[in-house]
Amino acid sequence: MTGEKKMNKIKLTALLWLVAACFLFAGCGGGSTQGFWIWVSNPDPVNVVVGDTTAVAIDTGVGGAADVSLVTYVSPDPGLTLSKTATKTLTFAAASTMALGSYQVEVHLNQLPSNTGSTCIKTMTVNVVAAPVPKSFFAENINPIPGGKVRGPRTTVDSVAAEFKSKFGTTGVEDFEAMTVGPVLSPQPITFAGTSVQGQLMNYNGAAPIVHEIADSSTLAGAYPTSGKRFLLMGLDQGVTPLSTDMHVVFQTPVYGFGLYLTEIERTQPEVTIVYAGGGSVTQTIPVTIYSGQSQNGNIAFWGWLDPKPISRVILRKFGLPGFGLSDRVGIDDLIVGVGAPLTPRRNGAKAVP
Numbered sequence: 001m002t003g004e005k006k007m008n009k010i011k012l013t014a015l016l017w018l019v020a021a022c023f024l025f026a027g028c029g030g031g032s033t034q035g036f037w038i039w040v041s042n043p044d045p046v047n048v049v050v051g052d053t054t055a056v057a058i059d060t061g062v063g064g065a066a067d068v069s070l071v072t073y074v075s076p077d078p079g080l081t082l083s084k085t086a087t088k089t090l091t092f093a094a095a096s097t098m099a100l101g102s103y104q105v106e107v108h109l110n111q112l113p114s115n116t117g118s119t120c121i122k123t124m125t126v127n128v129v130a131a132p133v134p135k136s137f138f139a140e141n142i143n144p145i146p147g148g149k150v151r152g153p154r155t156t157v158d159s160v161a162a163e164f165k166s167k168f169g170t171t172g173v174e175d176f177e178a179m180t181v182g183p184v185l186s187p188q189p190i191t192f193a194g195t196s197v198q199g200q201l202m203n204y205n206g207a208a209p210i211v212h213e214i215a216d217s218s219t220l221a222g223a224y225p226t227s228g229k230r231f232l233l234m235g236l237d238q239g240v241t242p243l244s245t246d247m248h249v250v251f252q253t254p255v256y257g258f259g260l261y262l263t264e265i266e267r268t269q270p271e272v273t274i275v276y277a278g279g280g281s282v283t284q285t286i287p288v289t290i291y292s293g294q295s296q297n298g299n300i301a302f303w304g305w306l307d308p309k310p311i312s313r314v315i316l317r318k319f320g321l322p323g324f325g326l327s328d329r330v331g332i333d334d335l336i337v338g339v340g341a342p343l344t345p346r347r348n349g350a351k352a353v354p
Helices: 003-025 155-166
Strands: 038-040 046-049 053-060 068-074 080-086 089-094 101-111 119-129 135-141 170-174 188-191 198-202 210-213 230-234 247-263 271-276 281-285 300-317 330-339
Touching: 046 053, 046 089, 135 155, 155 247, 155 300, 155 330, 300 330
Parallel strands: 046 119
Antiparallel strands: 038 053, 053 089, 068 101, 080 089, 101 119, 135 300, 170 330, 188 198, 198 247, 210 230, 230 330, 247 300, 247 330, 271 281, 271 300
């Protein structure tokens, strides 16, 4: 190969590398670069909650572009504002009156320290979404065999439980299968499988609830495990000995949702108090059907609570009715927690994490 051919090959190779570098580093996606390489490493689209702000990171390709400044941007809606709050960070803010929907935003970035017109243009989609609101979930299946003390249908409650779990990116469950049969401790450690969330059961108002086991498809006077073989009894034990009707479920790390299954509940409507990590609480009644006369054994219910505010504990009250005559034992099982802020629907029906 002659010297001229070698030189031409070197030039061609260099040109190819230059073209490849342009494709690799011109990461503004829909824009262009002049003089330096820079792109915005944000989720695309960016989801901003109405009345809130969302930070977006700026990624850079080479050393000289490590510091950038915002030059300008264009948006079709004056309610969406954009500011540079720190080096390599942009913040989008949606006004509380801003309409939900998708917006195309063009961001112009300048290289520092020169600010001499070396500009990267990045076009991105910003979805303005509604803030999640607290919501309760409830369903019950009434056993069609009054007093039969057998397991009844559960299709409706399972459907609502699945809907509740679908509202979170991650859910975990404590199903009592790893606990020893008999009275629970105070505090009793619990673990929500599928997550790193751990907690404790505590603060009973009488004899501790007990873990009961049923190995077949029968019931304990209508109470039974909703998964596996073990569940928690409150109100009454296997006979008529009173058990605690109140219990605190404490989370070592806050959660955003709590749910549980109930069986053999017919004489009382339980209450659940949601205690927030930042202070304050709200109390909800589980609206199960009450039977003051004949027994209605084997009913099953699901109740859940979703909240945008982190929850540090829940307090269960009136779970069962100790005593003789119109007494009531309650089986609870499959305590479910939702981890991470609840998923928020956009106007088009898709789900996005705020």
